[in-house]
Amino acid sequence: MIASGMKLPKISLGTWLMGGTKEPDPLNNDQNDISVIHTAIENGITTIDTAQNYAAGRCEEIVGEAIKNYPRTAYQILTKQNREYLSYDNVIEGCHESMKRMGIDFIDYFVCHAPNPDFDTQDFFRASNKLFDDGFIKSVGISNFGPKNIEIAVKTSRLPILFNQVHFSIDDDDIITTGTYASCVKHGIKIQAYRSLVSIDDNKNAQPILKKLASKYSISKYQVVLAYLNSYKDIVFTIRSSSKKHWDEIKEAMRLELEKKELDEIKKTHTGKEGNFRQFLLM
Ligand SMILES: NC(=O)c1ccc[n+]([C@@H]2O[C@H](COP(=O)([O-])OP(=O)(O)OC[C@H]3O[C@@H](n4cnc5c(N)ncnc54)[C@H](OP(=O)(O)O)[C@@H]3O)[C@@H](O)[C@H]2O)c1
Secondary structure (H helix, E strand, C coil): CCCCCCCCCCEEEECCCCCECCCECCCCCHHHHHHHHHHHHHCCCCEEECCCCHHHHHHHHHHHHHHCCCCHHHCEEEEEECCCCCCHHHHHHHHHHHHHHHCCCCECEEEECCCCCCCCHHHHHHHHHHHHHCCCECCEEEECCCHHHHHHHHHHCCCCEEEEEEECECCECHHHHCCHHHHHHHCCCEEEEECCCCCHHHCHHHHHHHHHHHHHHCCCHHHHHHHHHHCCCCEEEEECCCCHHHHHHHHHHHHCCCCHHHHHHHHHHCCCCCCCCHHHHCC
């Protein structure tokens, strides 16, 4: 095992919806997206989480535009290899295309976006071993990997698997029920939670306790949710936010320790509903 020396920060900036959805949006306000990235960097959120398939590559181009006037030491890039292209050659090529779109010559965190049974999972890691040896990536991560594919990743990668980017919110607990969380903890893999905020209103049972604790601590219900999720061991977050106010609130939430009985009360409402990303964890 090679020590990469890399560590993922507590908070990264999510970039989903920058440049479009699955396809580029010709009416997208690129300047707005660029200023969202600048706001994050200026507020100390310097790891930018993007993906090859966000707006079919346009998102990475916008990230490239946003970072071009910063020194390379001022930001870190996390990008995710498209799960439709996971052969050894696809992965080598995908990494080079990502770097080209962003105008950079290495990627800090190179991630397999999700497993795909049409490919041999080992190939992503064989290719990333080579990309590391050639100096094109600094570390490797996984996303939407369940226990079976985590074992393959750990066995094949010469680099430590730093993190697993997965859906974790109060609206589903797929990472718990599929054994993904336990498998990550066992292997020392951080959980990087995504979509932790967008759907908190969908959990109706949680609203009274969120309201009560928001009032008690004079914070927002979003901060209560983040403080709750952050009480799980080995959790870090990727969050999309456009405002300094929200970044300040997110940082404040990371420092907040709720009482055990408060955490338990939220946990009781943490639904076991099956989320959209569960299928990947079961592959
Ligand atoms: N690996 C995967 O398969 C996968 C899947 C989905 C997402 N992701 C990644 O995860 C990132 C995060 O997920 P997401 O973008 O879907 O959703 P999210 O980060 O959970 O939520 C984003 C929304 O939360 C709001 N928000 C942020 N901070 C807030 C605060 N302190 N108080 C109140 N509202 C706040 C933002 O509004 P403001 O702009 O007003 O702050 C924005 O509308 C994505 O951007 C993407 O990079 C990965």
